[in-house]
Amino acid sequence: LAPYVGESGELSGIVAVLHDITEIRRLEKMRSEFIANVSHELKTPITSVKGFTETLLDGAMDDEDALHHFLTIIHQESERLHRLINDILHLSKIEQHKIMLEIENVNVREVVDRVADTVKKDVEDKSLQLMLPEDREVWVEGEKDRILQIILNLVSNAVSYTPEGGTISVGLKDMEDRVKIIVEDTGIGISQKDLPRLFERFYRVDKARSRESGGTGLGLAIVKHLVESHRGKIEVDSVEGEGTIFTIILPKKQ
Numbered sequence: 001l002a003p004y005v006g007e008s009g010e011l012s013g014i015v016a017v018l019h020d021i022t023e024i025r026r027l028e029k030m031r032s033e034f035i036a037n038v039s040h041e042l043k044t045p046i047t048s049v050k051g052f053t054e055t056l057l058d059g060a061m062d063d064e065d066a067l068h069h070f071l072t073i074i075h076q077e078s079e080r081l082h083r084l085i086n087d088i089l090h091l092s093k094i095e096q097h098k099i100m101l102e103i104e105n106v107n108v109r110e111v112v113d114r115v116a117d118t119v120k121k122d123v124e125d126k127s128l129q130l131m132l133p134e135d136r137e138v139w140v141e142g143e144k145d146r147i148l149q150i151i152l153n154l155v156s157n158a159v160s161y162t163p164e165g166g167t168i169s170v171g172l173k174d175m176e177d178r179v180k181i182i183v184e185d186t187g188i189g190i191s192q193k194d195l196p197r198l199f200e201r202f203y204r205v206d207k208a209r210s211r212e213s214g215g216t217g218l219g220l221a222i223v224k225h226l227v228e229s230h231r232g233k234i235e236v237d238s239v240e241g242e243g244t245i246f247t248i249i250l251p252k253k254q
């Protein structure tokens, strides 16, 4: 508080500065929740690596089958840790706006082909059908690798959350000043109550299932940031037990 005193010494007013601390509190709460989440996520694979290494050193190593089995788990868990740390670092960079897009002309159709190649094996293993757009060329301005990351994340999720025999389709709509990218699956779907929180960091509808599929719970948070850094929008619609549709709208010119 700062009193205002007039020329003859009388009190003519008071200046009060009020800070709105609710926003600061909210950010602090978010930060501590994030740290708690990160610690928890890192702890799980580390506990597992530690436990299996100890079992091996305690004698299980002499059994060839056990040795192979435990080493496979240790390897998988280390890969998980690696993915998790990469995702966390990546997300923090994007959130601090430390990523400058290297804008170029990108044929999204070509990117979709690369995504299809990457998931080919998983698609075949699960006997899924992957439908691709008919157009051969759909152009936007953006960073090719980032657009690849966006589409790959959505298609990989569709593969993970669609039971055997299902269908995944990637659609492209070339509109006057923007392009729509649609990734649709006939998978397990997401309930209405989970939809609003889907893009939050570490939010997972079913932790066990996500872990099983190697997920970190950060994929969609990263996707949303990447889409927004291209001045785009992402929407999701889903019916539990029927499937999910993610729609991305990217402006053609940055």
Ligand code: ADP
Residues within 6 Å of the ligand: 157, 158, 161, 162, 185, 187, 188, 189, 190, 198, 203, 204, 205, 206, 210, 211, 214, 215, 216, 217, 218, 219, 220, 221, 244
């Ligand atoms: P994760 O690494 O767990 O896949 P994401 O951030 O990519 O994390 O996704 C968050 C959660 O959203 C997932 O754990 C899953 O529950 C749900 N989800 C994402 N994509 C789909 C989809 N195509 N079908 C059903 N659920 C999905």
